[in-house]
Amino acid sequence: MSKYLISIIGPTAIGKTALSIKLAQHFNTEIISADSRQFFKEMQIGTAAPTQAELAQAKHHFIHHKSVQDQYNVGAFERDALLCLDELFKNHNIVIMVGGSGLYVDAVTKGLDDFPDVDESIRKTLNQDLETKGLEHLQKQLEMLDPKSYGTIAIDNPHRVIRALEICIGTGKPYSSYLNKKNTNRPFKTITIGLHAERAIIYDRINQRVDMMVEEGLIDEVKALLPYQHLNALNTVGYKELFNYFSGAWTLDFAISEIKKNSRRFAKRQLTWFKKQEEAIWFDYLTPVDAIIKKVHSTINAEN
Known part of the structure; x- marks a missing residue:
């Protein structure tokens, strides 16, 4: 069996x-x-x-x-x-x-899933934005760049939001496009x-x-x-x-x-x-x- x-x-x-x-x-x-x-x-x-x-x-x-x-x-x-x-x-x-x-x-x-490497400076910038502009700012940015991920990931979790955003920004493609490949x-x-x-x-x-x-x-x-x-x-x-x-x-x-x-x-x-x-x-x-x-x-x- x-x-x-x-x-x-x-x-x-x-x-x-x-x-x-x-x-x-x-x-x-x-x-x-x-x-x-x-x-x-x-x-x-x-x-x-x-x-x-x-x-x-x-x-x-x-x-x-x-x-x-x-x-x-x-x-x-x-x-x-x-x-x-x-x-x-x-x-x-x-x-x-x-x-x-x-x-x-x-x-x-x-x-x-496998994700491409992106410039570490992107994550640093996003972390700075989290500190100065707040999570809601990053959430709106994700909603604009990748509505599909915005609707499915834990958007109340800054780590998940930043991870999705750094892929979107670093690759020019939605984070969701790399999922389930x-x-x-x-x-x-x-x-x-x-x-x-x-x-x-x-x-x-x-x-x-x-x-x-x-x-x-x-x-x-x-x-x-x-x-x-x-x-x-x-x-x-x-x-x-x-x-x-x-x-x-x-x-x-x-x-x-x-x-x-x-x-x-x-x-x-x-x-x-x-x-x-x-x-x-x-x-x-x-x-x-x-x-x-x-x-x-x-x-x-x-x-x-």
């Missing part, structure tokens, strides 16, 4: 974690997380990382294995995840991968399972999740991270808004409303990214897990 990676994708708060655990239990296997926000051990509540009870139900990899002070990027994750899969496939024919970070999912299943052969087959729901349902689930995070102690979690707020890992939804609250710039109610709004925007970008996955098998988020398992079995049987 071939080796299979079952990749579970979908927007935030749709139920990917619960499905991944049920699939891992059914196939007696382990889970790789491709959620770049859940790598960091200091960010438990605001990233909706699996709870201790959930982690106990199936063995997970790449959950809280790094500190926010560590440098870790998609290239390092691709390397580490492939090494982990090599080991897991020695004892399992099937491994589960779950995560909402589309770039990190694609790095494992398809390989990272690489066709890397992997020693396993991928079955992509997508979960979806009506947008209103997704947004409602996000709002409920944010309220639950606050009840579970999100404000205290962010307060403890104030000394590290300058780090790239913390420039993310759920944390940057509360940093504005602690600085006195925003009220708590407004900060929470902004977390909800930015989480909904993030989900919209996730949907845009994942809908490009032509090979994905999509299920309504309420589909019984037995039906999804049955589809996975039939897909594997048809190929073997």
